Amino acid sequence: MQSFEKWVCEVRREFHRNPELSFHEHGTQERIMSILGELGIDSRKIADTGVIAEVRGMLPGPCIAIRSDTDALAAHEVLSPRNEDYISQNPGVMHACGHDGHMAIVLGVARMIMEKQKEICGTVRFIFQPAEEIPPGGAARVIEEGGLEGVDAIIGLHIFGDVDVGQVNIRAGPLMASSNRFTVKIFGKGGHHATPDMCIDPIQIAAEFISSLKPAVSQKVNTSGHVLGFGMVDAGKQFNRSPDELELVGSFRTFDDNDIDTIEQVMITLLDSLMDSYSNDFMEGVPSYDLDVYRGYPVLFNNPLFTENACNLLQTIFNNVSAHPDPIFGAEDFAYYLREVPGMYAIIGTKNPEKGIVEVNHSSGFDIDEDVLLNGVELLYSLATDFLKNPGEYLE
Template sequence: MFLPSLEQWIIQKRREFHRYPELSFNECMTQKRIMDSLKEFGLESSSIAGTGVVAEITGNGPGPCIAIRADTDALPIQEEESDHNGEYISCHKGVMHACGHDGHTAIVLGVARMLFEKRHEFSGKVRLIFQPAEEQYPGGACQVIEHGGLEGVDAIIGLHIFGDVDVGNVRFCPGPFMASSNDFSVRIIGKGGHVSTPGYCVNPIEMAADVISRARLESARKVDPSRHVFGFGAVTGGTRSNIIPDEVQIFGSFRTFNEMDTVTIENALENILGSIMNKYSDKDLAGVPSYELDVLHGYPVLVNNPDFTAAASRLLKQLFVNVDDNASPIFGSEDFAYYLRQVPGMFLFLGTRNPEKDIIENNHSSSFDLDEAVLMQGVQILCSIALDFLKKPEEYIY
């Protein structure tokens, strides 16, 4: 079968994935397209984690194994038409590749094709993981791991395309690079009644207001603001302006770069709630007020292995101009963190922002798009690290 040039091919693939996006854990046709794309140049693959794909390229002799991961799911966003996307705008109403996962998938397909052609030039193995459901907790990475996706793997690499990073710029750092995500809900139970007789009521709305006003200040007092973010996203309760409800629910989230800060903020929230309950307690009303706090610990902190990152940095600075190996960590979270808990490796960002082409929207925007020039650069980055690792793994993992 005649195949177009690698760059043309990965652009075609990216546009195909963009045109037919699928939500987390529902990437059935995406899975088939990936497997068919690999088969085009002779690489067999198999399913993993339900709607994921795994394939392996074996070199010319024994050696270590490095894994390369792409995420494949889209978001529940209605795509806006633009001057760029007329040929590939989403055909699925309310679903869009607004986070670059179509680009990640195309890049790793390009890596697969390039390394398959070079398989007689290196020793060891390259495992390609096309992972479902990065966007929806609990994420697909844990399922990949549970199904043996990292068995025999010595290291792993991945990248993410970002709309707020200038096109072609590469960013990463050793150690914590992306934050943990922690969502919480608080159910505050008081005693309802009419607003004209507040003495007979314990108003949960007033208590919720106290929680909201105090919690962020207390979290900033306990944990340096540069190391965390904390905020509320929803408040529900009540039906009419003159009726005090029996209960209110508030929902929020906080993110940190280490587990100690996570525990500190969670404990601070518990202490604030206990203090507020005491403040509003009524000796004539047994059991009122009270609260229920539920904290969902999502993806953990993503920690790049320092030795692996240092070796990759030396290589990338030789190959590319704009490489920042001391980038500031961000408060976004990623389930790639689970892989890095199992094996050494790194995660990096690749910029796609290009005002000259009017590509300026950030990830998760309904107008997000890629400068497709970064696709080939992504292939070159991942291939270069993988081949260098297979040639001299002792420089990456001590």
């Protein structure tokens, strides 16, 4: 077999060449199972296009799960001097978020665990999860289908393009935000602009809603603890006519799941007030509105005790470990696993200006410094084996 470093890099490049979208990771699934088989590890399918596998040590003990996501993004990869040997062969689809690296890292951990199987006390479960990129995501499916049964703890990581290569960021408590989408439909009374007294203009109502919502939310939720924006406004077909209805779509993110309820209530209160101010006695039933708040991934909350001990361990291995990074407004369905069992999610950096690797995640020019692959393997392998030796230090 190839040297470990070369093998991990080639595994990553193979996945990078063959990206697949969420819940369409059929080829990816088959290749993961093939690689696991080559390592002597049995596996099975889960969540349609996911894979689950286990390595049991020679002695009894707890079970820790290690998760990788597997899906790619709908983006056309830009050719560069670095990626010409492994650029996406699936036009319009690319691994622009590092999931190819995640798969290679977790498979690298699986190879190392198999090589040390006789020394392992307990079980390591490997979860290759589909569809992280598109809510409701694949994590919930994995959980529903028993992917966490018998698991005592879970760990995972994410490669980030705006974090320096070699940097490891872990944080007890909220690390990543919830993601939520809202849709507002406003129903008015259409008519000619020459007779405004015969109309109730939903565009004007929406304009007030848009200008008022952010200040109203900021009075209830700390400004550093949320972001909110508007993404689409759809109304009207005629320049001199007020439309009958309007649809407005936006999103918001928070670091506290309770803030989701607060923001939704602010929206309701503001919309109710606008309906009252634009109503009149001559037009019954209008204006009115429908509000739908779709709750996406919840806040990713790292178990404090697990994270504290993980930090202590990792600071003995890596030179640059931050235990107090700012939480980030990105969202991850790994959050669902952490609602079920204790564990931790880590961020490792890949930014390296000297190699020209500076693009952020989801960019069509995104690439990784492949040195980060061995960092990721060492991080997850060290955490998994230390947990199996000392589970009491990680669990309450």
